[in-house]
Amino acid sequence: MPLPNSLLPTTLVGSYPQPEWLVDPAALLKVRVPRIRAPEIWRFEGPLLQRAQDDATLIAVRDMERAGIDILTDGEIRRESYSNHFSNALEGVEIAPPGEIVGRTNRKMFVPRVTGPIRRRASVEVRDVEFLRRNTDRAIKITLPGPFTMAQQAKNEFYRDEAEMAHDFAIAVNEELHALKAAGADVVQLDEPWLEEREVAARSYGLAALDRALEGIDGPTVVHVCFGYAFVVPDKPRRYRVLEQLAACRAQQVSIEAAQSHLDLAELTQLGNKTVVLGVIDLADQAIESDQTVAARIREALVHIPAERLVLAPDCGMKYLTREQAFGKLCALANGAAIVRAELTGNARA
Secondary structure: OOOOOOOOOEEOOOEOOOOOOOEOHHHHHHHOOOOOOOHHHEOOOHHHHHHHHHHHHHHHHHHHHHHOOOEEOOEOOOOOOOOHHHHOOOEEEEEEEEEEEEOOOOOEEEEEEEEEEEEOOOOOOHHHHHHHHHOOOOEEEEEEEOHHHHHHOOEEOOOOOHHHHHHHHHHHHHHHHHHHHHOOOOEEEEEOOHHHHOHHHHHHHHHHHHHHHOOOOOOOEEEEEOOOOOOOOOOOOOOOOOHHHHOOOOOOEEEEOOOOOOOOHHHHHHHOOOEEEEEEEOOOOOOOOOHHHHHHHHHHHHOOOOHHHEEEEEOOOOOOOOHHHHHHHHHHHHHHHHHHHHHHHOOOOO
């Protein structure tokens, strides 16, 4: 499917809220962002679960279309978290019993144990792409956890060091990305929030693992780096530490959050000639932004980056909002982009 050729295209970072008839909200909040499987969040089991997830995915897709989003995702409706859906499906990864590490927020968390060579057994998200491709005529994006982040979210009981483990995660991700492109994904994105959290390790081997994961992948490729979900991290810094390094990575686009943290947008110049997927929707604020508020955030970004290299999105995944909040914020995103697009092109907004 051709990508949108207008200025300031809009997209999601990845997730959209899962309906309460599909997921128990209390159970989801209890597990927070699980690294191992969390079947207790689902209200269905077996074949009924897959059918329910498909129906909920269609709801998410139609909401994105109605809001006017240009590049759609599947809302990550089938996932318990952005990472465990893929990481837990790999050979060499064990979750029973789980390992335990200290996470980004200095809390202990249960994680997969790596007990043997990491290998991709079979496709994990190909059906998700095929389903999405059948159900929209718009451009589509699919997301995967990045190799560095998966390595940081696992307990190594096999490899000599984390660099070697991250390299094998990268090979598995690369194989999956090739399959997702063949299945019809227009854009592929790797979620690498831990690149910002573990700066020294990121410089040492994380960026090399990212590049290995993206090797040979055609079309737009995105790496998403953030400070964490808004409901987990209420106070965020105004500067990134890893952007200058990302300017040299293989990803064509770098996705960052800016609205909640009031990011110093002069930071965008560190990304060189990369296209920037910029978060202009604050997911910590339950109020829905006005169209003009979003337009003002876009204009501020245009001081530092040309419109031809700017894609607009929420700060991060929308999973932990209500559907009403998320839909309203997507409408504001699309409308704000339309306002500024009309200003840039001299065309009256329809």
